[in-house]
Amino acid sequence: MNAPAPGQPLVWQGRIDAEETGVTTRWHQHVRPWHAQARGGVALLGFACDEGVRRNGGRPGAAQGPTALRQALANLPVLGEPTLWDSGDVTCEGRALEAAQATLAARVAEVLAQGAFPLVLGGGHEVAWGTFQGIVQAELKRQRLLIVNFDAHFDLRHAAQANSGTPFRQIAQWCQAQGRPFDYHVLGISRYANTQALFDRAHALGVRYRLDEALQTETDVAAARAAMQADLAACDAVYLTICLDVLPAHQAPGVSAPATLGVPLPWLIPLMDTVLMSGKVVAADIAELNPALDRDGQTARTGARLAAHIARTLSLQIA
Numbered sequence: 001m002n003a004p005a006p007g008q009p010l011v012w013q014g015r016i017d018a019e020e021t022g023v024t025t026r027w028h029q030h031v032r033p034w035h036a037q038a039r040g041g042v043a044l045l046g047f048a049c050d051e052g053v054r055r056n057g058g059r060p061g062a063a064q065g066p067t068a069l070r071q072a073l074a075n076l077p078v079l080g081e082p083t084l085w086d087s088g089d090v091t092c093e094g095r096a097l098e099a100a101q102a103t104l105a106a107r108v109a110e111v112l113a114q115g116a117f118p119l120v121l122g123g124g125h126e127v128a129w130g131t132f133q134g135i136v137q138a139e140l141k142r143q144r145l146l147i148v149n150f151d152a153h154f155d156l157r158h159a160a161q162a163n164s165g166t167p168f169r170q171i172a173q174w175c176q177a178q179g180r181p182f183d184y185h186v187l188g189i190s191r192y193a194n195t196q197a198l199f200d201r202a203h204a205l206g207v208r209y210r211l212d213e214a215l216q217t218e219t220d221v222a223a224a225r226a227a228m229q230a231d232l233a234a235c236d237a238v239y240l241t242i243c244l245d246v247l248p249a250h251q252a253p254g255v256s257a258p259a260t261l262g263v264p265l266p267w268l269i270p271l272m273d274t275v276l277m278s279g280k281v282v283a284a285d286i287a288e289l290n291p292a293l294d295r296d297g298q299t300a301r302t303g304a305r306l307a308a309h310i311a312r313t314l315s316l317q318i319a
């Protein structure tokens, strides 16, 4: 174990292969603290919050998600990723979810303004309202923002208070108020984890979705990719959001609401690639990791793999 570099959080430490020949760099040796002069690359930003999960009647614990994801990322080998920054965590003080989301939005906008790609580590899926607002605040001068969500749930709930089940309904209402299109494409929806009211709302809002049961074979995935291409071609920018409960429970047990069927990892990755290779993704987040419910760090490792995959794939497109 090595000591962290000055200014770096303690979490960025891990194995060093000092006697090895060739390139042995791992993430903990590559990640740098975010600063005012930082430009380009990928900026990790933690959203240490599960107040939305608590308000939604779920199982809290996702506030520890960002630390668990960083720990799982720390020992991964560097594979040509762009500059990696750690922009620290946004925390939720007490029940002040809305304040935490507003802070996250400001931090996402700051990262975008400095020409970096915000990769937000959740946190409950209430992270989405913050990430989205940050993209909007950055005024990317792009008219048509497509949201691609990998999730067993629509998260289009009506509720007295914002929570982890409401972010895309909040976004839909905001878009309506602004006279902007609500472009929302969800993959992995479980028939058995969403009420008829949510399916009806999705239809009313023009949401494109694909059920988990229609994402189980290579042929299914090819069809889903083709359908997504049309949405990707029609938009100017993409916000990619991944709710880890889109994966089967045996691959992602450490979430508030594990999926009975889910979209298996070997299919999730090529679907994500279709989105990433559009070259239009401007920000991404990974939500719902709850380390307290995880088994042997499996969900954290999977979330870290997805985060690293996003960073590596982006390196093909950004400096």
Ligand SMILES: N=CN[C@@H](CCC(=O)O)C(=O)O
Pocket (backbone or CB within 6 Å): 056, 057, 058, 125, 126, 153, 154, 155, 157, 164, 165, 166, 193, 256, 257
């Ligand atoms: N972000 C999660 N949203 C889901 C949770 C469902 C559950 O806890 O069973 C939702 O509200 O539908």
Ligand SMILES: [Mn+2]
Pocket (backbone or CB within 6 Å): 151, 152, 153, 243, 245, 246
């Ligand atoms: Mn979900």
Ligand SMILES: [Mn+2]
Pocket (backbone or CB within 6 Å): 125, 151, 153, 155, 164, 243
């Ligand atoms: Mn969700």
